[in-house]
Amino acid sequence: MTLDVSLTQTLGAFTLDVAFTAPAGVTVLFGPSGSGKSSVIQAVAGLSRPDKGHVKLDGEVLMDSASGRWLPPRARRLGTIFQDARLFPHMSVARNLAYGTRFAPRDAVALPRDRVIDMLGIGDLLERRPHSLSGGEKQRVAIGRALLAAPRMLLADEPLAALDEARKAEILPYFERLRDELDIPILYVSHAAAEVARLATTVVVLEQGRVRRVGPAAEVLGDPEITPMGSGAAGAMLEARVVTHHPDGLSELDADGLRLLLPRVARDPGATLRIHVEAQDVMLARRRPEDISALNVLPVTVRSIRMGDGPGALVQLDAGGNLLLARITRRSVAAMGLAEGQEIFAVLKAVSVARDGVG
Amino acid sequence: MTLTGWLGPEEWQAVALSLKVATWATLASLPPGILVAYALARWRFPGRHVLNGLVHLPLILPPVVTGYLLLLTFGRQGPVGALLDPIGITFAFRWTGAALAAAIMAFPLLVRAIRLSIEAVDPKLEEAAATLGASRLRVFVTITLPLILPGLLAGAILAFAKAMGEFGATITFVSNIPGQTQTLPTAIYAFLQVPGGEASAIRLVVISVAIAMLALVLSEVFAQRLARRLRQ
Numbered sequence: 001m002t003l004d005v006s007l008t009q010t011l012g013a014f015t016l017d018v019a020f021t022a023p024a025g026v027t028v029l030f031g032p033s034g035s036g037k038s039s040v041i042q043a044v045a046g047l048s049r050p051d052k053g054h055v056k057l058d059g060e061v062l063m064d065s066a067s068g069r070w071l072p073p074r075a076r077r078l079g080t081i082f083q084d085a086r087l088f089p090h091m092s093v094a095r096n097l098a099y100g101t102r103f104a105p106r107d108a109v110a111l112p113r114d115r116v117i118d119m120l121g122i123g124d125l126l127e128r129r130p131h132s133l134s135g136g137e138k139q140r141v142a143i144g145r146a147l148l149a150a151p152r153m154l155l156a157d158e159p160l161a162a163l164d165e166a167r168k169a170e171i172l173p174y175f176e177r178l179r180d181e182l183d184i185p186i187l188y189v190s191h192a193a194a195e196v197a198r199l200a201t202t203v204v205v206l207e208q209g210r211v212r213r214v215g216p217a218a219e220v221l222g223d224p225e226i227t228p229m230g231s232g233a234a235g236a237m238l239e240a241r242v243v244t245h246h247p248d249g250l251s252e253l254d255a256d257g258l259r260l261l262l263p264r265v266a267r268d269p270g271a272t273l274r275i276h277v278e279a280q281d282v283m284l285a286r287r288r289p290e291d292i293s294a295l296n297v298l299p300v301t302v303r304s305i306r307m308g309d310g311p312g313a314l315v316q317l318d319a320g321g322n323l324l325l326a327r328i329t330r331r332s333v334a335a336m337g338l339a340e341g342q343e344i345f346a347v348l349k350a351v352s353v354a355r356d357g358v359g
Numbered sequence: 360m361t362l363t364g365w366l367g368p369e370e371w372q373a374v375a376l377s378l379k380v381a382t383w384a385t386l387a388s389l390p391p392g393i394l395v396a397y398a399l400a401r402w403r404f405p406g407r408h409v410l411n412g413l414v415h416l417p418l419i420l421p422p423v424v425t426g427y428l429l430l431l432t433f434g435r436q437g438p439v440g441a442l443l444d445p446i447g448i449t450f451a452f453r454w455t456g457a458a459l460a461a462a463i464m465a466f467p468l469l470v471r472a473i474r475l476s477i478e479a480v481d482p483k484l485e486e487a488a489a490t491l492g493a494s495r496l497r498v499f500v501t502i503t504l505p506l507i508l509p510g511l512l513a514g515a516i517l518a519f520a521k522a523m524g525e526f527g528a529t530i531t532f533v534s535n536i537p538g539q540t541q542t543l544p545t546a547i548y549a550f551l552q553v554p555g556g557e558a559s560a561i562r563l564v565v566i567s568v569a570i571a572m573l574a575l576v577l578s579e580v581f582a583q584r585l586a587r588r589l590r591q
Contacts, residue, residue: 082487084483086481086487088487088502090505103497104492149491
């Protein structure tokens with residue numbers, strides 16, 4: 001299932017002019033606030049009318065300024081999850097969940113209610129009223145409500161932005177489950193690098209109403225060109241497989257031939273997961289360092305060096321086909337005499353696992 | 360002592376007619392009241408200010424003027440009255456006319472209360488309902504209406520109380536015919552005009568005060584319920 005978006009919209013002094021294609025999986029619209037991410041979601045959902053452009057889902061035209069076709073939100077069947085959960089305050093959780101079900105077409109393939117409730121862990125909340133729920137609980141109910149309307153696609157407009165860190169950590173795994181367990185494409189708006197790294201299959205980078213970059217998550221996040229967007233995003237995102245657990249509490253992972261040691265990962269050997277290596281956690285060395293505490297020292301090739309405006313520089317590295325990013329100083333670049341194509345070593349100070357599982 | 364025993368037949372007639380007039384005035388003005396309140400709260404259209412002014416006009420005009428305008432419009436010779444008369448709908452000097460006058464006079468209060476409660480409903484909730492597949496009508500019935508219900512009831516109670524007490528427009532439009540168009544306030548007025556009518560007038564005054572107090576208390580209770588309901 002593919003979403004094809006092309007929009008032009010003038011909102012006061014701000015012009016939105018974007019075009020991208022969202023394939024299956026999670027497509028994250030990423031960019032700083034004010035970059036037009038939410039305007040895109042609004043237009044796709046049918047909550048605003050762009051001046052020009054089209055939105056097509058698997059070839060079906062949801063809107064097209066050329067032909068004048070414009071489907072109202074109710075006819076689009078795109079499950080929308082908002083930043084503020086927007087639960088109906090006069091209905092219990094159970095009635096909120098059931099709300100969209102009755103409007104779904106008969107032939108729509110809806111997920112079984114029990115499965116959704118189970119997946120989101122909201123079975124104990126059904127009789128409660130929205131005002132008695134925590135922010136995280138509200139958002140889980142909102143996700144369930146959107147899913148039970150048998151949507152063809154999910155739209156999530158910064159669903160974690162209004163939550164504190166603890167609640168964010170509570171909700172993020174549920175989106176990972178949606179991505180991994182359901183066959184519903186998700187268009188997800190975020191300005192938080194951590195969410196992008198953990199969720200994205202495809203990343204669309206927006207800046208001042210324009211698309212700066214579209215591509216597979218690993219490629220876009222490992223691209224030094226996009227790092228000014230949100231420096232925290234810089235880093236590598238790798239798919240890794242658990243090889244074995246060592247008796248000293250470390251787990252050995254394999255990412256396309258790259259062997260990594262991590263503190264024990266709570267997954268069985270053979271399981272695949274996402275790991276994130278942030279650019280500031282990568283040190284570089286000309287010779288293989290010895291007698292150091294870091295466990296992961298990898299031979300890498302310098303692919304590109306990008307000098308920042310300040311004292312920093314970003315170095316893109318190729319580690320056996322995987323892309324890594326290192327944030328070092330310009331002074332170090334000069335002192336080490338780094339150049340493209342050079343073979344050096346990367347020392348990973350920290351490797352984080354996109355925390356998996358809900359239970 | 361029953362109410363009918365305590366009141367003389369003419370007094371009782373006035374109370375019963377007032378209740379009938381106010382009930383019909385309130386019920387009949389609810390649908391247009393909701394529509395106008397919704398339009399004023401949610402839609403941006405040319406003439407919105409004109410509509411708002413028209414709705415509030417009876418609040419500002421001397422009631423006698425409103426009554427006279429009603430007579431000109433809905434009297435048998437009036438443009439609307441002449442149209443309706445052949446199909447059996449007559450307002451002039453009938454209880455239906457009293458209900459119409461009461462409805463017009465109470466309309467601003469009704470619209471104001473409903474409009475305020477619609478404005479307190481977050482349009483984002485209505486948007487959310489639309490993305491879940493609900494049509495505009497369904498959104499209104501399942502989301503907007505339940506959320507404004509306490510405000511709507513408070514408005515209806517205020518309108519009912521206003522309709523019970525309407526005097527100027529009523530007496531001008533439909534006169535003061537006992538058993539036909541003589542409502543509580545016009546009856547009180549009539550009793551005060553005849554020697555020895557004070558006792559009857561006092562009894563009707565007591566009833567008026569009781570109804571007004573009850574309406575205020577009820578409308579306050581519903582308004583508080585609305586506040587609680589909208590607090591998410």
